Amino acid sequence: MSTLTATSEDGKPSLTFTVPKSGLEGVRARLGQSLPIGNEGAGTIIAAGIDAKALEGKRVAMIGGAMFADYRKIGIRDVVPLPQGASAADGASMFVNPLTALGFVETARSEGHKAIIHTAAASNLGQMLLKICLADGIPLIAIVRSPQQVDLLRSLGATHVLNSKDEDFLSHLTDAIAQTGATIAFDAIGGGSLASDILQCMESAAAGTTTTYNRYGSNTFKQIYIYGALDVGPTILKRSFGFQWSVSGWLLFPFLQKVSPAVSGRLRQRVVDELTTTFASRYTRVIGLAEALLSDVLLAYQRKATGEKFLINPTLG
Numbered sequence: 001m002s003t004l005t006a007t008s009e010d011g012k013p014s015l016t017f018t019v020p021k022s023g024l025e026g027v028r029a030r031l032g033q034s035l036p037i038g039n040e041g042a043g044t045i046i047a048a049g050i051d052a053k054a055l056e057g058k059r060v061a062m063i064g065g066a067m068f069a070d071y072r073k074i075g076i077r078d079v080v081p082l083p084q085g086a087s088a089a090d091g092a093s094m095f096v097n098p099l100t101a102l103g104f105v106e107t108a109r110s111e112g113h114k115a116i117i118h119t120a121a122a123s124n125l126g127q128m129l130l131k132i133c134l135a136d137g138i139p140l141i142a143i144v145r146s147p148q149q150v151d152l153l154r155s156l157g158a159t160h161v162l163n164s165k166d167e168d169f170l171s172h173l174t175d176a177i178a179q180t181g182a183t184i185a186f187d188a189i190g191g192g193s194l195a196s197d198i199l200q201c202m203e204s205a206a207a208g209t210t211t212t213y214n215r216y217g218s219n220t221f222k223q224i225y226i227y228g229a230l231d232v233g234p235t236i237l238k239r240s241f242g243f244q245w246s247v248s249g250w251l252l253f254p255f256l257q258k259v260s261p262a263v264s265g266r267l268r269q270r271v272v273d274e275l276t277t278t279f280a281s282r283y284t285r286v287i288g289l290a291e292a293l294l295s296d297v298l299l300a301y302q303r304k305a306t307g308e309k310f311l312i313n314p315t316l317g
Helices: 021-031 051-053 095-109 124-136 147-155 169-180 194-205 251-256 261-273 295-300
Strands: 007-009 012-016 040-044 059-063 080-081 116-119 140-144 158-164 184-187 191-192 222-226 231-235 243-251 285-287 310-312
Touching: 007 261, 080 261, 095 116, 095 124, 095 184, 095 251, 095 261, 116 124, 116 194, 124 140, 124 147, 140 147, 140 169, 147 158, 169 194, 184 194, 194 222, 194 243, 285 295
Parallel strands: 116 140, 116 184, 140 158, 184 222, 191 231, 222 243, 285 310
Antiparallel strands: 007 012, 040 059, 059 080
């Protein structure tokens, strides 16, 4: 971001910056193409086709891409009417974070895991996952990166909150895994050795329950799902955790495509029912579309800092 330069095209704000050679290959297919962005949004329906006339004038949440805009034409299956009294701001983050948190729980249950580990757990998404796990009786180990984040999650009712910066982090993580039986983790960090460390702690906890040596490690299967890239460096695996393990990617949209319509409908209905409680999003700043292209604003929101969630309101210009 140090190469960021503010310019304008046809009187409209524009930003340019240099993509490092190490990251260029991952975006090569984008070169020269326009890509409308914005996964989700909310607003009032001003016009509708014959099969959706009943929705005209109603406030809905939407998912389907290209949401950073004043107007969006979208299929009826991709909108959900907001509950009575809910604002567009309430519904603007109604899909991705809530359904991801619910998707983590659904994935863990369907694969036979009884407890979950989550990294970068003080995020908006992490707080939603904590509330779900508390309500559903699922043990959760939350991994954060500061004492303030530990205090935040404990104030919300978390039992197992660990600071990955602490010197005794790995021993405490092993103890927490032994107590909860966690064998699945959802990792927002991606790069570095944290995923490897989690697998090692899972293996150490499993080895503590056996009395015989096995050169191939324990028979406990351990699963890491990487769903973010807060660290864009390589994922480093230090192979010392046996052979019963898997590291995979997890994304919301492929997950929703795999589950049945009944499951998808159940998850969406829970979000509607708990929109202003479990799945409430809090914003530290509201900006217009044009402001999103101001260099100082971009530098603020691209930090992805805990507790700094931005809301785009197109009516602000």
